[in-house]
Amino acid sequence: MTSISRKNIAVFASGNGSNFRAIHRAVTEEAIPGRIGLLVSNKPDCGAVTYAVNNRIRTEIINFRDYPDKHSLGRHLMSILTALPADLVVLAGFMKMIPDSVVQAYKHRILNIHPALLPRFGGKGFYGIRVHQAVIASGAKLSGATVHFVDEIYDHGPILAQAAVPVLAEDTAETLAQRVLGVEHSLYPHAVKAFCEERIFWKNNIPFIRN
Numbered sequence: 143m144t145s146i147s148r149k150n151i152a153v154f155a156s157g158n159g160s161n162f163r164a165i166h167r168a169v170t171e172e173a174i175p176g177r178i179g180l181l182v183s184n185k186p187d188c189g190a191v192t193y194a195v196n197n198r199i200r201t202e203i204i205n206f207r208d209y210p211d212k213h214s215l216g217r218h219l220m221s222i223l224t225a226l227p228a229d230l231v232v233l234a235g236f237m238k239m240i241p242d243s244v245v246q247a248y249k250h251r252i253l254n255i256h257p258a259l260l261p262r263f264g265g266k267g268f269y270g271i272r273v274h275q276a277v278i279a280s281g282a283k284l285s286g287a288t289v290h291f292v293d294e295i296y297d298h299g300p301i302l303a304q305a306a307v308p309v310l311a312e313d314t315a316e317t318l319a320q321r322v323l324g325v326e327h328s329l330y331p332h333a334v335k336a337f338c339e340e341r342i343f344w345k346n347n348i349p350f351i352r353n
């Protein structure tokens with residue numbers, strides 16, 4: 143059997159960092175054959191950065207306003223990622239758009255998690271609590287989480303994995319958000335593990351996970 147080399151993972155996060163922590167836990171418990179070499183954030187005081195610092199994970203704070211255009215930002219991100227070098231980029235609650243040049247250089251190597259069942263309730267403006275408000279207002283009886291590869295359009299790239307949760311009559315956007323977040327914490331490590339174990343295959347431009 144050929145052995146699989148440990149994958150270098152760069153995580154991008156802007157918020158609380160609970161998905162980042164779930165993936166880091168799976169890496170440290172060796173459930174995922176990878177290492178998190180870098181956390182990139184645009185929010186120096188967010189929970190994800192605190193966690194990275196406490197766990198001695200290299201952290202790069204990027205102030206997107208320091209870059210006059212997306213080309214210079216793209217060059218900077220590429221220099222950070224290629225220095226690692228990153229095999230996989232994991233967006234875990236990252237609130238900025240990744241420049242097209244990086245998306246193209248890392249085609250099928252950038253994952254994102256979205257707190258709804260794409261392709262519904264995604265795209266520009268669908269972030270945070272707004273997603274869950276829209277799901278409840280729609281009358282949908284199922285919501286969930288989606289892990290997808292990132293392309294040049296918000297929440298649009300090929301869907302890799304999904305997990306569903308019920309939408310209950312008594313739900314508020316907050317209670318639904320909590321239920322969805324609960325499944326994110328197992329879905330995202332599951333998808334990252336599949337990538338690191340090279341168990342993703344493509345059929346008609348759609349990715350699947352081999353058991």
Ligand code: GRF
Pocket residue numbers: 155156157158159160161162234235236255256257323326
């Ligand atoms: C999650 O709900 C994720 O789906 C979305 O941003 C949120 C991040 O939460 N993209 P956390 O920072 O991982 O706790």
